[in-house]
Amino acid sequence: MIKLKNLLKGHTGIMRIAYIMVIMLSLVTIMAFALHDDHKPVEHEKKIVVVKDSVASVAAFKKVYRVLMSPRCMNCHPSGDIPLQGDDSHLHTMNPQRGVEGKGVFAMKCANCHQPTNTPGKNTPPGNPNWHLPPANMKMVFQGRTPYQLAKQLVNPKQNGNKDIKKLIEHADDGLVLAGWNPGEGRTLPPMSHAEFKKAWITWLTTGAYAPKNNLTFFQKTT
Amino acid sequence: MISLNINDQNYNIDADPEMPLLWAIRDLVGLTGTKFGCGVAQCGACVVHLNGEAVRSCVTKVSRAQNQKILTIEGLSKNNDHPLQLAWNEADVPQCGYCHSGQIMSAAVLLREKPDPTDEDIDQAMSGNICRCGTYPRIRKAIHMAAEITRKGGMAK
Amino acid sequence: MSTPQVSRRNFLRTAGLGSAGLFLGLYLPDAAVAMVMSEEEAVAADVYTELTAWILIKPSGQITLVSHRAEMGQGVYHSIAQIIAEELEVDLASVDIQFAQGNEKKYGSQLTGGSSTIRGAYKNLLKLSASARQVLIMAAAAKWSVPVTECYAASGHVIHKPSDKKFHYGELVVDASKLQAPKDVALKPRSAYKLIGKPLHRKDTPLKTNGQAIFGIDKxxxxxxxxxxxxxxxxxxxxxxxxxxxxxxxxxxxxxxxxxxxxxxxxxxxxxxxxxxxxxxxxxxxxxxxxxxxxxFEHVNTPEIYRKQREVLKTEEGRLLKTQGDPNGIINRSKDILDVVYETPYQSHATMEPxxxxxxxxxxxxxxxxxxxxxxxxxxxxxxxxxxxxxxxxxxxxxxxxxxxxxxxxxxxxxxxxxxxxxxxxxxxxWAREDDITQGPFRPGISYRCQGVIENNEVSAVKFRTAGQNNDHFRSGDNGKANRSTSEGWLKPYFETIKNISFADVLFQTPVPTMFWRSVYASTNGFAYESFVNELAHKAGKDPLAFRRQYLKEERAAKLIDKIEEVSGWRNKGKTKGFGIAITECFGTTVAQVVKVSKKKGEKLKIDQVWAVVDCGWYVNPDIIHAQIEGAIVMGLGAATIHEITFKDGLVEQRNFYDYKMPRLTDIPPIEIHIMENDSDAGGIGEPGLPPFAPALTEAIFDLTGKRIRKLPFDMASI
Missing domain, CATH: 3.30.365.10 (Aldehyde oxidase/xanthine dehydrogenase, molybdopterin binding domain)
Known part of the structure; x- marks a missing residue:
């Protein structure tokens, strides 16, 4: 534990550089609009620069992992085919099933209860227009995954829905991801703001998406 | 004014768009077969079909249902002869009967998508509907019977 | 289901039939409510004539039968009609049914509780229906000027046998209502029943499959x-x-x-x-x-309630309800006393219709x-x-x-x-569901101290004391007496074989309002007493079923035990573990249940099967009995293993079905039900199936795991 901490301390300089690069990268993207013949703005192919930095990457993933394993994210990334529920991540009452597309089955489809928006009140179904679990062929399980396993899985195109780094970065702003920060009355928020999470997510990806070794200290909750 | 199409009939109602579909159907349209059980999507007594899906009308805002196709228990069949209704009668499923509009509407989606469901399919489809009288064994039995009725050419919708 | 117009001008005169007060349906209106319509007007308008309080017939022949009791799932809406139709000789399919208004003078008590409708009313209903049929026959005979003996009734008609002439009841009802029925109308023997005893389809089922049934909330x-x-x-x-x-x-x-x-x-x-x-x-x-x-007033906390109940059960003798022999003497001098406390929770009724x-x-x-x-x-x-x-x-x-x-x-x-x-x-x-769950009144949570002495492998003394809220106290205050239901659920034949036994109720009050809950005290007594019987059996080194056979010598109980032994496979179970039995009686009906459980490594405890044998004597509709027992077992399962009402600082901690959870379709084991055939008086059906489930289940768990559960509810996943 001490070793890891020291390592992180020693590399804060590099991490800063990495962040600056990310910010610059996004500036480049914004400026890269050009007017084409049809006068519609078109975004050029983003070039994402990855600056490998295992220490910064692992440090960022530590934050990412804390968010992904929070009930707001993990509850819809269960190890089985039944979503989880509540801050204690118990099996969803009435056992709704994932189904092929992740949208439930028969009379038990997610959207039958989960409306386009949160239903007012405590213990009511949270909502989102696209409420679903990962599909059956791409389950993207969080529950029970070690940081190492989860990190590897997140960047594996065969397991992440064929997402490259660009799509992964975009995914941080996915409607359902954002729903984690608007969970409905009475539910705890993920352990950091969405902005902070997104920053960590991008940092992790753009510093090489290193998978932390399965070190027990990683699981210790930090506040 | 909100326009609702319920059981192939159009209704224009003066409702707050936030009003749950359940209360619009019961109090404003006047179809009381759909029941209020919990108000929080726990019990399934309020299930109606919205574009064919078994939504819980107690948490579905009337604005979501506007100009969509809504089917309630009253419209499932003209003569109480949907295979599920025939089977429910044959097996005398209901006791107090209060939850069974929702039970039947849930089962109707199951049968449409899986005309010959297994016990596991029934588990997966029907675990969202509570019956306090405990008619569950007969619900299971009647769904199998309804599949059989359909197979033998009973009326199917 | 509008109330039909009724001509109150004419009524069946059956005075002298049966003993006054017992024979109902003889309601005579006072002058103030008598119809102003003339007979001719009434016929022309096709209004009902009330032939008895339960039987209304229009001149056109339409017949409406009355349900004087509430239909809440238990089937009386249908069963009452099934009884009347038998003796009245009408087709059940063609009659209408309506609910009575509250009118005790006319119908007797309409309290739909204590599983009392059929057992309380069937003899009267049979008799008044037969009387109604008889006056219709008499009216026809008079019209034809033929002897009554040449006429008979069938399918809503009176037929003159020699000529095959017939009238439908509508053509006879006005005349018939002026006649006095003979004193001794012969009732059919059970063997002649065409409807009673048959698993006929409920007449309310079709109304409940297309949204047509009007519940209170729909009115x-x-x-x-x-x-x-x-x-x-x-x-x-x-x-x-x-x-x-x-x-x-x-x-x-x-x-x-x-x-x-x-x-x-x-x-x-x-x-x-x-x-x-x-x-x-x-x-x-x-x-x-x-x-x-x-x-x-006190703001109650659940742990406090049970701590206090244990405390008073330690020190107080309570108010004796029943005692025989000298249980105290034996217990005081014995060195080996089985002395345990059972706890049962507060429960909400949580009807689906708030x-x-x-x-x-x-x-x-x-x-x-x-x-x-x-x-x-x-x-x-x-x-x-x-x-x-x-x-x-x-x-x-x-x-x-x-x-x-x-x-x-x-x-x-x-x-x-x-x-x-x-x-x-x-x-x-x-009421919103949250009001329903949080506001009560609730089934009271009761603790039971059970003491027993086994000497030479036989029971020598049993002493039961209960501490829990008495529903009666909320109606009429503390009357200074023991709760009269302290022994509810307990099988009376045990009193023949357990010579030293007592039941007492230790006063225990809280500000929480309480109310009857399906099977009332038997729902909690049954768990404690029948679990204790199982504990006594084990202490005596006896098989729990064999123990009951030995201690329940009465004939009906003995036959019931034989039957449950046979159908559950108990007789041939050999060394297979996971079997539990319990038998309780309430509201005139005894129910035996055997539960079989098993557990695979790493999996949750599973209820493989429940068998129930019901002795309710005379009965109307076996399919309704099956349904009621199934339902009672499911409700018992919920109360034993899933939900309870708890209090914190005077507030109920549960609010809706997300924290007062219900059994769901996936929680239900296969249930097999058998009905004993005998000619005893009818017993109740809506409630008696519930009490034996919890003690049979916990005994099955004991049989499988050696773990004795004395507190409900318990989490099946924790076993």
Whole structure:
């Protein structure tokens, strides 16, 4: 534990550089609009620069992992085919099933209860227009995954829905991801703001998406 | 004014768009077969079909249902002869009967998508509907019977 | 289901039939309500003639039978008609059924509780139906001028055998209603029944598969408005102040008033929001800001309740209900006493149809429409509470979306009338599920101290003491006596073989209002007493089923034990583990159950099967019996393993089905049911299937794992 901490301390300089690069990268993207013949703005192919930095990457993933394993994210990334529920991540009452597309089955489809928006009140179904679990062929399980396993899985195109780094970065702003920060009355928020999470997510990806070794200290909750 | 199409009939109602579909159907349209059980999507007594899906009308805002196709228990069949209704009668499923509009509407989606469901399919489809009288064994039995009725050419919708 | 117009001009004169007071349906109207229509007018208008209180016939031949009791799932709506149709000789398919209004003079008690409808009414119903048939035959014979003996009744007609001439009942009813039935109308022997004893389809089933059945919540009265009430969450407190500013802003809300609803002897304060739709009323209720006055009563905590119950059971002897021999003497001198405490939880009735009622206060007259189990109690209560003449309290029953005892209370009809009186309109009060779960009244949570001595492998003494709230105390205060239901559920034949035994009730009170809950005290007594019987059997080194055979020597009990042994496979189970048995009796019916459990490594404990054998004597409809026992087992499963009501600082901790969870389809084991055939008097059916389930289940778990469960509910996943 001490070793890891020291390592992180020693590399804060590099991490800063990495962040600056990310910010610059996004500036480049914004400026890269050009007017084409049809006068519609078109975004050029983003070039994402990855600056490998295992220490910064692992440090960022530590934050990412804390968010992904929070009930707001993990509850819809269960190890089985039944979503989880509540801050204690118990099996969803009435056992709704994932189904092929992740949208439930028969009379038990997610959207039958989960409306386009949160239903007012405590213990009511949270909502989102696209409420679903990962599909059956791409389950993207969080529950029970070690940081190492989860990190590897997140960047594996065969397991992440064929997402490259660009799509992964975009995914941080996915409607359902954002729903984690608007969970409905009475539910705890993920352990950091969405902005902070997104920053960590991008940092992790753009510093090489290193998978932390399965070190027990990683699981210790930090506040 | 909100326009609702319920059981192939159009209704224009003066409702707050936030009003749950359940209360619009019961109090404003006047179809009381759909029941209020919990108000929080726990019990399934309020299930109606919205574009064919078994939504819980107690948490579905009337604005979501506007100009969509809504089917309630009253419209499932003209003569109480949907295979599920025939089977429910044959097996005398209901006791107090209060939850069974929702039970039947849930089962109707199951049968449409899986005309010959297994016990596991029934588990997966029907675990969202509570019956306090405990008619569950007969619900299971009647769904199998309804599949059989359909197979033998009973009326199917 | 509108109330048919009735000609009250003519009635079946059957005076002298049966003993006065027992034979009902002889209601004669006073002059004030007698019909003004002439006979000819009545025939022309095709209005009903009330041949007896239960049988209405139109000149056109249409027949309506009356259900004087509440239909809450237990099937009386159908069963009453199935009985009447048998002796009246009508086709069940062609008759209509209507609910009676509250009228005790006419129908006797209409309290639908204690599984009493069929067992209480069947002899009377058979007799009055046969009498009605007889006067119809007599009327036909007179019309034809033939001997009565040449005529018989079938399918709603009287037929003259020699000539094959026939009249339908409608053509005879006016004449028949003027005749006096002979004193001794012969009743059919059971072997001649065409309807009774058959698994006929329920007549209410079709109404319940297409949304047609009108439950209380579905009832609509011209001009009615809707109301929802925020009541003091601590069940007794008052209102200090409230702010309705936001509530009144909700579109549709028309009024907000402070009210008090009578619950037994107390008045519970609340704020009623009146609106043009149910939803507006519920929204307005949520927007209220209320400061409660919770002074003057104890704020209970569940752990405290059970700690105190244990405490009083340690030191107090309580009030004796029954005793024989010298159990105390034997226990005092014995060195090896089985001495254990069982705990049972508070429970909510949680009917699927939340409480609701329409009330219309018209000044001198009040009327209610709703899902009610006890019309006469409502009449009595409202009459006294609101100063209305008893006969001016009109109670109309609808279908009930479950009752289980909760809907026998008068609080919610009273509340509807209080609001109606204040606003001058008919109003439907609706309880949200959260109100239903948090407000009670609840089944009382009861602790049981059970002591027993086994000497030479036989029971020498048993002593039971209970500590829990007595429902009666809420009705009429502490009468100084033991709870008269302290031994409910316990099988009487044990008194023949256990010579030293006592039942006592240690007074225990809290401010929490309590109420009958399906199978009432048997629902908790059964768990304690039958678990203890199992414990005694093990201590005596006997098989629990064999123990019962030895100690229950009465003939019906013995046959019941043989049957459950046979059907459950107990006889041939060999060394297979996981079998548990329990037998309880309540409301005239004895039910034996065997539960079989198993557990695979890493998996949750599984209930493989439940077998039930029912001895209810004479019965009407075996399929309804099966349904009731199935349902009771499912309800028992929930109460034993899934839900309970707990209190913290006087507040109920559960609110809705997310924390007062219900068994679901996936939780239900296969259930096999058998009915004993005998000619004993009819017993009840709605409730007796519940009590034996929990003790049979916990015994099965003991058999499998050696773990004895003495506290309900328990989590099956923890086994």
């Amino acid at each position: 609509r009265i011209p001009g009615m408005v809707f109301a929802a009430v925020e009541r003091n969450p601590r069940l007794r407190g008052k209102i200090k102040s409230f702010d309705d500013t936001e509530a009144r802003k909700v579109p549709g809300v028309t009024n907000v008033i402070k009210i008090a609803m009578g619950v037994y002897d107390m008045d519970r304060e609340g704020v009623a929001v009146i609106a043009t739709s149910t939803w507006a009323a519920l929204q307005g209720k949520k927007a209220l800001k209320i400061e409660w006055d919770d002074s003057g 409480l609701n009622c329409i009330g219309h206060h018209r000044g001198d007259t009040v009327e209610i429409w709703g899902p009610v189990q006890a019309p006469n109690w409502i009449q009595d209560y409202i009459s006294k509470k609101m100063g209305i003449a008893f006969d001016k309290v009109i109670v109309n029953m609808t279908f009930l979306g479950g009752g289980f005892g909760r809907k026998a209370l008068m609080d919610y009809p009273h509340e509807a009338l209080v609001i109606s009186k204040a606003i001058g309109l008919p109003v439907q009060v609706i």
